[in-house]
Amino acid sequence: MSKVIGIIAGSLRKESFSRKIAKALLPMVPEGFTFRIISIEDLPVYNQDFDDHDHVPESYVKFRDEIRNIDGIIFITPEHNRSVPAALKNAIDVGSRPAGKNVWDGKPGAVFSNSPGNLSAFGANHHLRQSLVFLNIPVMQQPEVYLPHIDKAWDDNGNLKDEDLKDFLQKAVDAYMVWFQRNSGS
Numbered sequence: 001m002s003k004v005i006g007i008i009a010g011s012l013r014k015e016s017f018s019r020k021i022a023k024a025l026l027p028m029v030p031e032g033f034t035f036r037i038i039s040i041e042d043l044p045v046y047n048q049d050f051d052d053h054d055h056v057p058e059s060y061v062k063f064r065d066e067i068r069n070i071d072g073i074i075f076i077t078p079e080h081n082r083s084v085p086a087a088l089k090n091a092i093d094v095g096s097r098p099a100g101k102n103v104w105d106g107k108p109g110a111v112f113s114n115s116p117g118n119l120s121a122f123g124a125n126h127h128l129r130q131s132l133v134f135l136n137i138p139v140m141q142q143p144e145v146y147l148p149h150i151d152k153a154w155d156d157n158g159n160l161k162d163e164d165l166k167d168f169l170q171k172a173v174d175a176y177m178v179w180f181q182r183n184s185g186s
């Protein structure tokens, strides 16, 4: 059976560049693997009472199952105020609980950050890595994937037109697959 790599775009925005990057990665999947985009848009803000008092929202149950059923995970994060967007942090928190049932545990990961600006969401990239250490996601070190001026990369139909960026993303995906094999125990 093919291994499944989840892709999460850390934005709720309809025309999100992060979502466009997630879609652009789909055809880059190597043979024997499946890339699956996982939505974070239906998750209410995490409240521990949901877990403690048996009021777990259906969307949490679905999301936690989706993460349990993937073998690795690529995060595409934009940056909000030099950190991880709340919607993405929320999804990470939802998957991390209840205590002792962290669904992220041990799944090899990668962080790709992007911004219309020239700092490429460096702050979000590294804040995200801090949480992933705690959740025991071994995160690819190299290449670091910082994508600046991402608003310029698309044609009118939302397809990736920047060939250099396409090549770099393919190299990053290839490196991630090596990282995945090394860290997945498969």
Ligand code: FNR
Pocket (backbone or CB within 6 Å): 010, 011, 012, 013, 015, 016, 017, 018, 019, 078, 079, 080, 081, 082, 083, 114, 115, 116, 117, 119, 120, 121
């Ligand atoms: C931003 N943006 C932004 N960009 C950046 O490079 N560094 C930052 O700290 C911030 N801060 C920030 C805060 C908030 C609340 C918003 C709404 C936006 C701009 C951001 O990069 C831009 O809106 C992107 O288009 C968001 O990513 P998506 O939705 O295109 O994936």
